[in-house]
Amino acid sequence: MSAALLPKPQMRRLLARRMKFHLLGAFLVSLGCATLYKFGVAEPRKRAYAAFYRNYDPVKDFEAMKAAGVLESAPAK
Template identity: 40%
Template sequence: MADKAVSVASKPVMRNLLHSNIKKNIIIALSLAGFCGFTFKQVVGNERKRKYAEFYRTYDAEKEFEEMRKKGLFQSC
């Protein structure tokens, strides 16, 4: 009964261990970088694009020029 309880431990994999770990880590790093890039674009980029579009839709350059001229910011006008 004691013979059946004892098992032989398998040898650890030492050949190409660094190569397999590096490959696994590169795959994880690239997928996380892609996910973070896509998330940043969706959260920050699209919101920034929307705000710029709203600003230029309602921007009046002539009104802005007249306000700056009244404040005396231009020497030639």
């Protein structure tokens, strides 16, 4: 009598049913992480590079490094 009260365990397609749930969850978590990385790291980094190179003068930077003696191939005058 007590055996009739317990539901039978699902033996078929158990892995497939659980896999759908876990694959969907993994996809959503990875999509969320990619979105957070894009807007939390990549976009601010691109804006910082753009702001740096907006006012960057490579000739002025070269002259400053040459005057400081950093460059061995271009001796300071």
